[in-house]
Amino acid sequence: MDTQITIHHIRAMKDHGERISMLTAYDYPTALLMDQSGVDMILVGDSLGMVVHGFENTLPVTMDMMIMHSAAVRRGAKRALVVGDMPFMSYQVSLEDAKRNAGRFVAEAGVDAVKLEGGLRMAETVHALVEMGIAVQGHIGLTPQSVSAFGGFKTQGKSVEAARHLLDDARALEEAGAFSLVIEAVPAKLARLISQTISIPTIGIGAGVGCDGQVLVTHDMLGLFDRFTPKFVKQYANVSAVMREAMQAYCDEVRRGMFPAAEHEFSIDDDTWAVIAGEFAIPENQAAD
């Protein structure tokens, strides 16, 4: 399919039992490749704080950073649905903040939807954004912006009470008008139950195959993030190794005078060069091209 994917396509995919693929991207060339690869949804995740900017967690990420990266992704992605991730402090303090910042994502970066973290407690915000005409993706389970409150990157929904809360969160987001829902680091059986209980598509990350779709952080699945690899990540390539080898080969060739070769150089007309060489008294062996 070459036409632009909309939230209606994403919802229809669940109705037709078609699994949805989503990956994160933060720049133009990656977004281009994703369109060529047939990815359905691209998330400009605030994970960029860690995997692109090298922060310890996602909390220092700002709206301005998100807008800049999202606009670059939008320029590359003509087919995939692009979702901009609302960073910490851009929607938690007031509804006004949430509306202004979600509006910026759409107006300045051209995203198709925004994502925000939180279930029941965010239902009013989700509803307000949907009323404004902005499509919203929810995010429940392990929500990285609350990592300190969780006491670290831990699996969620493992007790009866916690599982009930997650089901309530999912239903609340569906009722508030979210078009889909990311479920992160939740037992597979519970994520499957949530997916069967609600009508909107669930996109799992560390939530098993029972979700309606899957999302991974691209730097994790390409082997481009050095710090840690969560248990739920499958590494599909070792791009770091390919890049490191290319960089080492370049350094080696520069040091040995093998790069640039003749085919990488620009020439100058012989008569012109003769004049310059004459003026600067360039030695005979350097006077020719």
Ligand code: KIV
């Ligand atoms: O920021 C991000 O990349 C995310 C995914 C982990 C879902 O929120």
